[in-house]
Structures are given as C-alpha cells and as structure tokens.
Amino acid sequence: MSESEGSSRLVRLLVLVRHLRATGFPSLARRYLVLNAFDGVMASLGFVAGYFAGGGASAQSAFKGVVAAGFAMALSGLLSGFFTEAAEQRKELETLERALMRKLDGTLLEESRLLSVALAALVNALAPLAGALVVAAPLWDPVAGALGGAAAWASLAVALAALFALGFVLGGLRPRSLAYGAAFLASGLIVILVGGA
C-alpha cells in the first residue's frame, strides 16, 4: 500500500468515525450499555436472592446459574440488537435515498450504518453479560472459597454497588447522578426484598 493510499484510507476511516458521531451513535451505544447492563445486574440479582432465599446453599450452582443466564441474555441481546438496529438503519437509509434520489449501496453512508449495527449488537450483547459476571464474581469457586458463607451477601452487595454506579454514570456525573444512583440502588433493594421473600 502506497503512502498516499494509506493516508487516504485513514481519512476515510476518520470520516466514517465522524459520521458515526454525527448520526448520534455514541449516545445510542451509551443508552444500550446502561440499559442492558442494568438488565443483566437486575436479573442476576433476582436469581441470586431467590436461589439463596429458596434454600440453595451451593455458591457454585448459583455461579453457574448466573453465568448461564448472562450468556442467554448476551445471545438475546446480540440477536435483538442486530435485527432491531438493522431494520431501523435500513429504514433511515431508504429515507435518505429518496431525498438524494439515488441508491446508497456500497457508499460510506451504508458502511457507517453497517458498522453502527454491528457495534450496537455487540454492546447489546456484552453489557448484560458483563452485568451478570459482576454479580457472579463473588460466587466463583476461588472467591467463594475465600469468602465462605459471606459469598451470597458479597454477590448481593456487589450487585447493589454496580446498580448505583450505573445510575451514577447515567446521570452524566452531575449532581443529579446521586439521585439516579439512589433510584437504581432502590430498585435493586426491591428485587432483593421480593426475590428473597
């Protein structure tokens, strides 16, 4: 590849990234990240609370359950994110095609949308999995062995801390962040109360 070709590709990549920003992808990804991580933590929190309140005593079983649920949510997120975004982006591209009175297949605009679909699906998949893994971490054999009987409590505490952190980030790290964090934390406490009853 010649120097001018390399630099030309770099500029195209920069235009692609700028286009992704111009079409609001970062805020979409942030929303997907927080919403799906929230789902992952909440579902796992409910599972852990219900498992131990229901008489379950094996941290290893709870760990496997949470991880399996995390993978299920990841797969679900990947497929739902991909198909939803693909349909939405296709619709937007068709509207733009009508405005420009030309097809946009193979253009940077289509490329950018394909990238946006792939990244959105990836975020949609990885966020709930990460949420579930955070809750599952204290139940993992080596950690649970060190924590002993406190592993279940540690898992619940980590989940509540993760919920608070997600709310805090969603609030944009401004004064309202504390209120968002508190709201997310309260929703976690409700899940523990309901799941543990």
Place this chain on the structure above:
Amino acid sequence: MMPIAKIVLDVLKPRELPLTGLVERLCQLEGIEAVSADVLEVDAMTETLKLTVEGSAVDVERVVKELDSMGCALRSVDSVTARSLKAGKR
C-alpha cells in the same frame, strides 16, 4: 489530454455527512491542491454545495467516484478550466 486545473460541481450532499470530512477526503486525491465547498441550500436531509476543486491535474472521474462513494449526488458540472500543455513548455 489537457490537464484540468479547476472544476466547479453542483453536488447534493447528505446533511449527516460532515462537510469537513468530505473536503479533506477530496484533498487527499492525487493532483488536487485545493478544495472549497460552499453551502448554497439546506434541506431537511440534504445540502446543496458548490464544490470547487483545483490542482495541477484534477482527475475528474476520480473526484466523481469519490463523491459517489461518500453518498453524494452529482447534479451538474458548472465550470471547467483546463491548462494548455504548450503554455507550460513555453
């Protein structure tokens, strides 16, 4: 073939495509020394541009191909300036 020194195009650009990115990309092409874009009209989804491309030897086909690959629609070629090879030799 006479080298094209300047060409003025009427281009319909999607608004979501950053103007700076489009100009920078065209400037990367061989034989081009300056590109300027003036927005003539703004619509809900599109912008009409007067695009002026200047250089030692502007490859018009390459410019049009590049605009196409960025999702722009070329509406017309409004002005072309060619440079005589003889003039350079004198």
